[in-house]
Amino acid sequence: MENLERTGFSVPKGKRICSVCGEVKRLSHFDGDSDRCADCCEKMVRTSVKWYCVPIALIFVLATVVSVYLTVITVPFIKSLDEAEKFAEGSNLSDAFDYYENNIMSMAESIDASVKEKLPLFGENKFFVPGTETFERYCEICAMADSEYEAGVLVQELFDKDFIKKNKTFSDYVSVTDAYDKVFATVQEINGKYEFTSAEDLRYDEIIAQFEKEKQNTDSPYEKGYYEYFKASVTQFYYDGKDELVEKVQYYLDEMIKFLPNEYAVYGSTVADSAFRSGDYDKAVEAAEFVLSKNRNLTEPYEWLAKAYYKKGETEKAFEVIERLNEAVPQSPVYYKLLIKYNLLENNIEAAEKASAEGDAANGELCEMVFNMYLSNNVGQIKRIARQVFAESIDFKAYQCALLLLKDEKQKAFETAYNDSYYRAYYYAYITGDTSLLSQGVINMTTLCAELCRDKAAVDDISQYGMCDSVTEKVINGELSFEDVFINGKAEIL
Amino acid sequence: MTVLYLISKLVTFPAVMVRAFYEHILLKLLRIPVEKASYLQFNEMFGHTEHDLTKTLSASVWFCCIPGLLQVLLAVPMMAASFLQLYVLSVTPTDPQTGSVSIMFAVCIILRVFGIWLLCNVFPLYEDALNLWEKATQANGFAKVVALPIAAIVRAGAFLERFGITLLLLVAETCLLFFL
Numbered sequence: 001m002e003n004l005e006r007t008g009f010s011v012p013k014g015k016r017i018c019s020v021c022g023e024v025k026r027l028s029h030f031d032g033d034s035d036r037c038a039d040c041c042e043k044m045v046r047t048s049v050k051w052y053c054v055p056i057a058l059i060f061v062l063a064t065v066v067s068v069y070l071t072v073i074t075v076p077f078i079k080s081l082d083e084a085e086k087f088a089e090g091s092n093l094s095d096a097f098d099y100y101e102n103n104i105m106s107m108a109e110s111i112d113a114s115v116k117e118k119l120p121l122f123g124e125n126k127f128f129v130p131g132t133e134t135f136e137r138y139c140e141i142c143a144m145a146d147s148e149y150e151a152g153v154l155v156q157e158l159f160d161k162d163f164i165k166k167n168k169t170f171s172d173y174v175s176v177t178d179a180y181d182k183v184f185a186t187v188q189e190i191n192g193k194y195e196f197t198s199a200e201d202l203r204y205d206e207i208i209a210q211f212e213k214e215k216q217n218t219d220s221p222y223e224k225g226y227y228e229y230f231k232a233s234v235t236q237f238y239y240d241g242k243d244e245l246v247e248k249v250q251y252y253l254d255e256m257i258k259f260l261p262n263e264y265a266v267y268g269s270t271v272a273d274s275a276f277r278s279g280d281y282d283k284a285v286e287a288a289e290f291v292l293s294k295n296r297n298l299t300e301p302y303e304w305l306a307k308a309y310y311k312k313g314e315t316e317k318a319f320e321v322i323e324r325l326n327e328a329v330p331q332s333p334v335y336y337k338l339l340i341k342y343n344l345l346e347n348n349i350e351a352a353e354k355a356s357a358e359g360d361a362a363n364g365e366l367c368e369m370v371f372n373m374y375l376s377n378n379v380g381q382i383k384r385i386a387r388q389v390f391a392e393s394i395d396f397k398a399y400q401c402a403l404l405l406l407k408d409e410k411q412k413a414f415e416t417a418y419n420d421s422y423y424r425a426y427y428y429a430y431i432t433g434d435t436s437l438l439s440q441g442v443i444n445m446t447t448l449c450a451e452l453c454r455d456k457a458a459v460d461d462i463s464q465y466g467m468c469d470s471v472t473e474k475v476i477n478g479e480l481s482f483e484d485v486f487i488n489g490k491a492e493i494l
Numbered sequence: 495m496t497v498l499y500l501i502s503k504l505v506t507f508p509a510v511m512v513r514a515f516y517e518h519i520l521l522k523l524l525r526i527p528v529e530k531a532s533y534l535q536f537n538e539m540f541g542h543t544e545h546d547l548t549k550t551l552s553a554s555v556w557f558c559c560i561p562g563l564l565q566v567l568l569a570v571p572m573m574a575a576s577f578l579q580l581y582v583l584s585v586t587p588t589d590p591q592t593g594s595v596s597i598m599f600a601v602c603i604i605l606r607v608f609g610i611w612l613l614c615n616v617f618p619l620y621e622d623a624l625n626l627w628e629k630a631t632q633a634n635g636f637a638k639v640v641a642l643p644i645a646a647i648v649r650a651g652a653f654l655e656r657f658g659i660t661l662l663l664l665v666a667e668t669c670l671l672f673f674l
Contacts, residue, residue, distance in 0.1 A: 036527065044527035053515035053533075056508045060568050063608045066601070067571035074578045127597050131583025135590060160593030167590075 020044070073111050073128065080104050081134060084141070092328070093145035094297030100138045104130065135159070136169055143173065145295055148222075148262045152177025176260070179222035186214055187230045204238040225259030228252045232270055241277045249274040250283075264294045272304040276311075284308040299325060299334040299392070306338055310345065318342055331362040333392035340399040341494075344486050349406065356400050367393040371424055374431060390428050391437055397421040398445045398494055402486045405449070414449035418458055422446040426465070438465045441494040444472040448493065451476045469493070496538050502614060502658030503540045509565065509611035510541035516561035517618070518543050524553045541615065547625045551633050551641055554626040558648045562616040572609035576602040581671045610664045616651060617660075623652035 011017055015024050020040035029037045036044070080103055087096035112128040119127075130138075135158065143151035152173040155164060164170045190210045196202040208231055215227035232252035239245040253267050268291030275283035285308045288301035302325035309317040319342065326335045336359025343352035370389045397420040404413035425437035447468040450458035471491040474480040484490040503510050514533035521528055521543060530544035548554040579585045579602040589596045617623065623645075630638060630645035654660050 041527050044529065045522060045525050047518075047522075047528045047531040049515060049518045049522070050511075050531075050533060053511045057512045057515060060509070060512060060608060060612065063605055064568045064571050067575035067605055070575040070601075070605075071571060071578060074575070074583070078578065078582060122597055125594060125597055126589055126592065129583075129585055129589055129591070129596060129598055131579065131585045132590060133582065133584035136584075159590045160588075162593050163588060163590045 073115070077104070077107055077111065077130075080107055081137070084137075088141060088144075091292075091294065091296045093141060093295035094329070097141045097145040100141055104134065104138070108134075132167070139170065139173055143262045145297070147265060148173060148176040148260060149180045151262075175220070176222045179220050180226050183214075183223050183226035183230065187211070187227075190214075199238050199240055202234070202238050204234065207234055221259040225256045225263070228256035228259070229263070229266065229270070232256065232274075236270065236274050236277070241279075243278065245274050245278045246271075246280050246283055264291055265298060265300075267291075268301060269304075272301075272308075276304075276307070279311075281308040281312045296328045299329055299332055302328075303334065303338065306342065310342060315342075315346065333359060333363045333367075333389075333396035335359075336362070337392070337396040337399045340396075340403060344399075344402065344406070345489055347487050349403070352403050356403055359396055359400070363389075363393055363396070367420075367424075371427070374427060386428070387432075387434070387437075390424055394421045394425050394437055394439075394442060395494075398441055401445050401449060402482070402494065405452075405482050406486060410449065410452045414453040414455065414458075417442075417446040417449040422462060429465075435465065440466065440469060444468045444493040448472050448475055498658045499538060499656055500536065500540055502655070502661045505661060506611040506614045509608075509615045512612075513561050513565060513615040514541045514543060516564055517557070520557055520560055521545050524548065524557060526553070526557070539619070542619045547622070548629075551626075551629040551637060554622070554629050555641060555644060558618045558622055558626045559644065562618070562648075562651075565612045565616050569609040569612035572605040573613070576606040576609065577671070580606065581674075606668060610661070610668065613664055614655065614658075614661045617648060617655045618652055620649075620652045620656050623649045 011024060015026055016030055016035070016037075017024050018029075018037035018040055019035040020043075021037065023037065025037045029039070031038060031041065034041065080099075084096045084099040084104060087093070087099055108128060108130040112126055115127045116122055139151045139155055139158075142154050152175070155170045155173045156177070159170060164174055190207060194203055194207060211227050211231050211234070215224050218224060218227075229252070232249045235248045235252060236245065239248060250271060253270055257263065257267050268287045271287035271290075272284045275281065275287060284304050288304040288308065291298060291301040292305075302321055305321040306318040309315070309321060322335060322338045322342065325332065325338065329335070336355045339355035340352045340359075343349070343355060367389055370386050374386060397416055401413045401417045401421070404410075404416060421442050422438070425439075425442050428437050429435040443462055443466045446462050447459060450462065468476075471480065471485065472493045474491075475482070475485055475493065480491060485493050511533055518528065518531065518533075526545050526548060528543050528545045530539075533541055533543065535544075548557050579598055585596060585599050585602060587596055587599050588594065618626075626641075627645045627649045630641035633641055651660070654663075
């Protein structure tokens with residue numbers, strides 16, 4: 001404008017030059033002080049947007065929709081992780097582990113399946129994965145609730161070998177498992193050289209020296225820890241019931257726990273075992289409380305506690321412990337088993353019968369269901385909980401048999417012992433190769449019932465897995481009565 | 495400084511286009527004349543439309559905030575979903591169970607990149623932010639109370655974006671979370 005004016009061009013009064021189109025127009029064509037005419041302004045307002053941006057914006061919108069969907073499916077999963085953490089914080093480690101095993105892992109699988117159902121473009125590949133953080137915590141809880149050895153087994157079951165190699169946390173667990181297997185093989189080899197059948201012909205000092213030598217030869221702290229554990233085991237065998245037992249075993253286990261801090265359950269059970277052998281019940285109580293301070297969901301320490309208090313003559317405390325077990329692990333078969341056991345020892349048959357009926361009502365269906373899943377080969381889904389369910393219910397059933405024998409219901413006792421106790425343990429062993437559920441107690445009780453019912457075929461069948469012990473033979477021969485073994489506590493067959 | 499700005503805008507190119515698109519639509523709705531409707535000018539106007547300054551406070555607030563809010567609205571779910579997967583659950587590039595490439599990881603990385611792109615293009619041109627600040631400081635009473643904090647945030651954000659600092663901050667946050 002100034003340039004135009006400088007050249008002598010003058011704009012007529014009441015008009016203005018549009019800076020865009022250059023035309024001289026009346027002031028009414030301009031909006032206020034604007035140097036653009038209304039037509040040009042309108043053109044500038046009406047410039048067309050670049051529609052090629054729309055597909056880009058749509059891609060972002062699609063990504064947002066995907067994100068919202070991902071968040072919606074992930075949040076409940078993360079909430080369930082918090083649930084498991086709550087169990088772990090309250091020292092309910094077994095509950096936390098069960099929660100991981102039965103809820104969280106299956107939840108991840110079901111989320112993945114539902115995503116694939118809606119979007120079948122992923123083929124066989126997984127879409128929703130629980131994430132390394134979840135797996136790390138799962139294995140950590142397994143190590144704390146069970147043992148580092150079991151965590152190693154779990155890691156090997158869960159993960160790809162290359163992934164384990166790259167991840168130190170997981171490869172450490174596998175190292176523990178490998179260390180145990182290696183030490184166990186060496187211990188077997190050493191024991192094989194000495195050929196002992198009883199504590200009397202055991203060359204204790206030589207064996208311990210061999211273990212010590214092997215321990216010195218290894219750099220692995222896990223192997224060192226397991227050598228200490230086996231030293232404790234051999235010591236327990238050698239000093240069975242003698243005064244030196246508790247102290248020596250305790251020394252080796254204290255060494256073990258330095259190398260393997262998560263093996264507190266093995267530590268506690270070995271200390272408690274040696275304490276019972278030597279009659280040091282206070283020590284057994286101490287060991288049980290130590291384990292419970294780490295994991296209040298384990299049922300075994302409650303059994304040691306109840307036994308220790310009962311042996312000390314503190315029956316009331318023994319029953320209090322049983323109730324404590326029910327608080328920590330509600331309606332566990334172990335709870336009902338202990339109620340039957342200690343009510344029988346108190347000669348309170350009525351209370352034992354009540355516990356037996358309640359135990360059946362609380363756990364009968366679950367056990368039946370797990371067993372049926374085994375029969376229909378759905379082992380994969382339940383293999384971890386199955387062992388615990390079977391182990392506990394098989395024991396419970398054995399005590400139920402004791403009650404039936406006391407009531408002189410021999411045939412019913414035999415059916416219970418054979419079908420619900422022995423057969424389940426046998427089938428579990430058949431499927432998994434783990435014969436530990438066919439315990440001496442199960443063999444004793446089933447053989448006793450079979451003999452009493454004169455079922456020779458059943459006796460032969462059971463004898464494949466082991467013979468009943470001398471106390472059971474005495475009961476069969478009538479040298480000991482049912483009252484002696486189940487009520488008076490003169491001897492034990494379970 | 496223009497070089498830094500251009501680099502940050504080129505790196506986040508698709509979100510730049512989307513933001514410019516929102517701006518342009520808003521300019522039309524607010525009837526603000528656009529001098530040059532090109533989004534791709536390789537200068538400090540990259541990703542913006544050359545337009546007249548807004549004349550009222552409300553138009554300034556709308557113009558400076560709406561495109562950014564839309565960007566944030568799209569970006570937040572992406573950042574949240576990828577945060578949950580990558581940091582809370584620690585999803586790794588390979589599936590731990592099968593050893594194959596993890597689809598979830600790839601999806602989450604894409605979402606995080608998209609989120610960063612969008613969040614790097616939330617604020618308007620610094621001149622527009624200054625215009626809003628000026629109008630907010632000149633406003634009276636309630637309008638000032640409401641507009642001033644908004645204007646302050648917009649001005650600060652626009653300043654950071656001007657030097658590509660928002661991009662650096664978001665990339666740093668992403669890397670840092672991986673190490674934590």
